[in-house]
Amino acid sequence: MDPIRLGLVLHPTRDVSPVVGTIMAWAARHRVALAVRDQDRHRVPDSVQAVPEDELADQSGMLVTIGGDGTMLGALRLAIRDPKPVLGVHLGKLGFLVEVEPPELPAALDRLLTGDYTVEAHSCLACTVCGDDVVAFNDIALVRHPGQGFVSANLAVDGQQYGYYRCDALVVCTPTGSTAYSYAAGGPLISPATRAVVVTPSAPMAGISRSVVLSPEETVQLELRPGSGPVAVEVDGRVIRDESTSGVVDIHYRPDAGLVVRLDPRRHQERNQLKLRLLDLPLLPEQLRELLPESLRRQLGRREEPLR
Structure with missing residues (x-):
């Protein structure tokens, strides 16, 4: 098998140095080249090549993200022109996309090298926001x-007027995104194996008050009505336009726009189902701890003691 080059996409603020060290040690043993974006040059040793952000995916055979789901989404957007497999290393708080915990990383990298993994295709929304093209x-x-x-x-759906909204927020999501903002707004959970677009209002006051599930072939258009309050447009949680009071957003479903590495799809799915159940529990983390056996609580307490 030809040698691969790994592009590293780092969380913008978290300390990623222990994970980067693990990857560098592994890469040195296997003679694998590493690259990062120019803006991360100061966060990695000099032996890691820095390249312009818009060239990282093109110059890498695979991408490894170190962070949470937001970091993974950023890597998928980087590779939108020519999708590359993306492996996520989890440093976030929850994470539905990332699969690998830091202690599992060396074994996961070995499997990348031997091709012992599957690739999960992800759709995106190709959007035109007041004339600017973005993907979500x-x-x-x-x-x-x-x-x-x-x-x-x-x-409007396929050019036909469908109805109107008056709400706190209006969320259009992919099946992958159905566990994020749309879920918090009361939208349905959509299987990743399904191809669909979901439009969900948050705190609707008038107009359409329920989620609308559309086929991937249908186009969606949202147009601000006269008298709308100033609106921020967020794409995967990033504000790309602020305080707009007029304008049009056109949205098209695009299949197979991103590739996510899966090492154990069934285990990953089971973990995500558990995380979703925990989100619905009206309990704080310290209250959940009280449900554990005393011996396990003591064990967790010892693990969390600060180092001296």
Whole structure:
């Protein structure tokens, strides 16, 4: 098998140095080249090559993200022109996309090298926001500014007027994104194996008040209505336009736009199902701890004691 080059995509603020050290030690043993984005040059040793952000995916056979789901989504967007397999290393708090915990990383990298993994294709939403082209792997959302009115927008499907919304936020998501903002807004969970687009209002006050599930062949258009409050447009959680009071967002479903490495798909799915159940529990983390046997609580307490 030809040698691969790994592109590293780092969480913007978390300390990633222990994981980077693990990857570097592994790469040295296997003579695998590493690269990072120019803006991360100062966070890695000099032996890791820095390249322009828009060239990282093109110059890498695979990408490894170190962070949470947001970091993974950023890597998928980097590779949108020519999708490359992306392996996620988990440093976040929850994470539905990332699969590998730091202690599992050396074995996961070995499997990358031997091709012992599967690839999970992910769809995205190709969006035109007031003339600017963007992509969203989770969701695109129109969000009100507190104290400055509400989101008021018309919905058209395949050019036909469907109805209107007056709400706090309006979320359009992929099946992958159905566990994110859309879920928090009361939207349905959509199987990753399904191809669909979901439009969900958050705190609707008038107009359409339920989620609308559309086929991938249908196009979605959202147009701000006269009198709408100022709206922020978020793509995968990033604000790309702020305080808009007019304009149109056109949304098209694009299949197989991103590739995610899966080492144990069944185990990953079981973990995600458990995480979703925990989200619905009205308990704080310290309250959940009280449900554990005393011996296990003591063991966890010892693990969390600060080093001296």
